Amino acid sequence: MQRRKGAAGELEFAHLCQEHGYMNVHRTAQHCGKTGQVGDVEGLPGIHIEVKRTESLRLYDALNQSKRDCAAADKNEIPIVAHRKNKSEWVVIMTAADFFKMYKKYMESSEDIEQEKI
Numbered sequence: 001m002q003r004r005k006g007a008a009g010e011l012e013f014a015h016l017c018q019e020h021g022y023m024n025v026h027r028t029a030q031h032c033g034k035t036g037q038v039g040d041v042e043g044l045p046g047i048h049i050e051v052k053r054t055e056s057l058r059l060y061d062a063l064n065q066s067k068r069d070c071a072a073a074d075k076n077e078i079p080i081v082a083h084r085k086n087k088s089e090w091v092v093i094m095t096a097a098d099f100f101k102m103y104k105k106y107m108e109s110s111e112d113i114e115q116e117k118i
Contacts, residue, residue, distance in 0.1 A: 009053025010040045013082045016090060017044065038073060039066070041082070048077040055085045063093055078102070 010027045017025035025043030039049040050066035059081075066079035078101070081093040 005053055006040075006051070009084065010051045012053070012084070013049070013051050013090060014041050014043075017041070039069065046077050048073065048075070048079045050079070050081045052081055052083045053085075054083075057081075057083050057085075059093060063095070 007027070007029070010029070014025050014027050022044060025041060028038045028040055028042050039047075040051040041049040048066055048070035050062060050069065052062050062081045062083070063079070066081050070077050070079040078094060078098045080098075082090055083093060084090045
């Protein structure tokens with residue numbers, strides 16, 4: 001039952017990514033089996049995705065798993081946890097340091113766009 005729910009959650013998150021325009025996102029187990037060194041879902045460049053579809057999440061355990069698997073893959077990606085419990089929306093969990101790296105790049109690209117308008 002747990003394994004089915006996990007696989008369904010991975011597929012659900014992959015479909016969510018596709019709905020947002022990331023068409024190359026897919027469940028890892030469907031394409032290359034479960035090796036433990038790749039995320040549950042792949043196709044977002046630079047992001048290592050661990051999916052948790054559970055009512056109660058041990059936040060730091062899940063994030064540490066994503067960080068460990070990401071380090072083992074040696075791809076220099078940002079480890080995240082995508083989580084959803086029943087009747088709730090998906091959330092993405094990451095370290096504050098990674099959030100600020102991403103936010104800085106976002107702000108830099110926003111400034112570039114504003115400069116182009118002038």
